[in-house]
Amino acid sequence: MITLTHFLLVSAALFCIGMYAIIAKRNAIMILVGIEFIINAAILNLVAFSRYDRAEYGGQIFALFAIVLAAAAVAVGLAIILSVYRKHQTINPDKITDLRD
């Protein structure tokens, strides 16, 4: 029998891997991948809890909303990365130190 604990542990592991990508990577695209890992871990939690809630389906509906939000975040994030790359010729967040031109 697969219990809630299994899902939550897998999701915790994925969350921590995403956090590692955000802390340690020096490449904006990999940082965005880390954010996607974290969002996916959250969606796995929502879906796992939704299994015990047949009356409302709240978890699955919120998971679908979260997927849409993640897709919008990726679209805007990649557009920002591209325009930053065009201006600064780098996507290393440590090297992009000023907001103005």
Place this chain on the structure above:
Amino acid sequence: MIDIVFYVFAIFTIGSALAVVSLRNTAKALFLFFFVLFGMAGLFIFALADFVAITQIMVYVGGVLILMIFAFMLSIKELLASIQDNSSRLFTLPNWQSLIVVLGFFLLLSFAITDWLATTPNWISANQKTQAILQPTDNNIEQLGFRFMTKYLLPFEVISIFLLAALIGAAHLSRKEVED
């Protein structure tokens, strides 16, 4: 049997996620990201959320991954150089420090999860008693459609407008600047 398949999916997902963050080559990492998303869709099916799994494959694999590979190819010059100089660190920590932080956080999370689930939460045991938990034979898509068109209609419309605005904004941000 179903336990073994679950473990295979979980190990596959976490293993490819570890490979994504440990690979130096961003192109390989992005292709492995694809496997992570597929593994996650498999895990959603184990939680009896088939529609969420299909949406995951369509939105992430069809949209997000393609976008990421495009962005990677458009900024490839910098990535091929891939210089690892440690001179200017504003946000990033060295690998071993971030590894310690992340492992500590994982231990904390797993301790919290096992501690909290030592006693089943009240609403879960109540639903299990009245058989109000999802069965593999339930028709999820029909139920989700009813919920979206009745109780969650306003959030559904708001998020549609939000997605439209975000996509127009993304297209506006990434267009070439016109010199004037």
